Amino acid sequence: NAGVTQTPKFQVLKTGQSMTLQCAQDMNHNSMYWYRQDPGMGLRLIYYSASEGTTDKGEVPNGYNVSRLNKREFSLRLESAAPSQTSVYFCASRGLLWGGEQETQYFGPGTRLLVL
Amino acid sequence: KQEVTQIPAALSVPEGENLVLNCSFTDSAIYNLQWFRQDPGKGLTSLLLIQSSQREQTSGRLNASLDKSSGRSTLYIAASQPGDSATYLCAVVVGRGSTLGRLYFGRGTQLTVWP
Numbered sequence: 001n002a003g004v005t006q007t008p009k010f011q012v013l014k015t016g017q018s019m020t021l022q023c024a025q026d027m028n029h030n031s032m033y034w035y036r037q038d039p040g041m042g043l044r045l046i047y048y049s050a051s052e053g054t055t056d057k058g059e060v061p062n063g064y065n066v067s068r069l070n071k072r073e074f075s076l077r078l079e080s081a082a083p084s085q086t087s088v089y090f091c092a093s094r095g096l097l098w099g100g101e102q103e104t105q106y107f108g109p110g111t112r113l114l115v116l
Numbered sequence: 117k118q119e120v121t122q123i124p125a126a127l128s129v130p131e132g133e134n135l136v137l138n139c140s141f142t143d144s145a146i147y148n149l150q151w152f153r154q155d156p157g158k159g160l161t162s163l164l165l166i167q168s169s170q171r172e173q174t175s176g177r178l179n180a181s182l183d184k185s186s187g188r189s190t191l192y193i194a195a196s197q198p199g200d201s202a203t204y205l206c207a208v209v210v211g212r213g214s215t216l217g218r219l220y221f222g223r224g225t226q227l228t229v230w231p
Contacts, residue, residue: 042221094217105219107159
């Protein structure tokens with residue numbers, strides 16, 4: 001199992017450009033999440049998807065859109081990038097801890113985005 | 117709104133020391149609390165998960181306690197090693213169910229263990 005994968009790993013954009021961050025999981029999880037992490041800050045939830053076909057706003061949704069393409073894939077789109085969106089973006093999916101009954105979130109390696 | 121605070125923000129210790137990392141949260145109506153580890157340039161890895169009805173969890177040299185009524189958790193690392201160097205994040209889960217299970221994160225404690 002690859003777990004949660006994200007592409008690209010690193011991206012530089014100019015202000016006003018658009019791009020889509022891709023996320024996929026192979027653990028058959030229903031719920032998926034997008035977070036951003038800024039220096040000295042904890043992770044903040046941008047959007048989440050409780051199941052295929054549903055999406056909901058998190059704490060900081062402005063400037064982003066998401067698509068839950070299917071059960072495996074959850075993409076995050078920046079329509080017109082701004083310098084304030086420079087951050088590290090993490091995708092996660094929620095499922096059972098290995099061998100346990102409790103749920104946790106499994107995180108991808110992150111996408112580092114720099115907006116000039 | 118749930119707020120999670122971690123103290124200290126950074127910690128640098130020699131190898132072999134026993135450490136305590138602190139986490140506090142404002143709303144005690146949590147479902148569970150988790151401690152994650154984040155290595156530089158990497159994603160997060162779950163270390164320990166404590167249910168709201170539990171007092172502590174242990175995994176190897178790690179022990180996490182939870183005092184839900186006072187809104188506090190501690191992560192105890194015994195006999196620290198250089199390989200423990202990482203950022204440790206505390207997160208609480210509010211509620212459960214398909215649209216819940218949201219994680220609220222603290223800002224983390226950056227730990228450096230030197231030989």
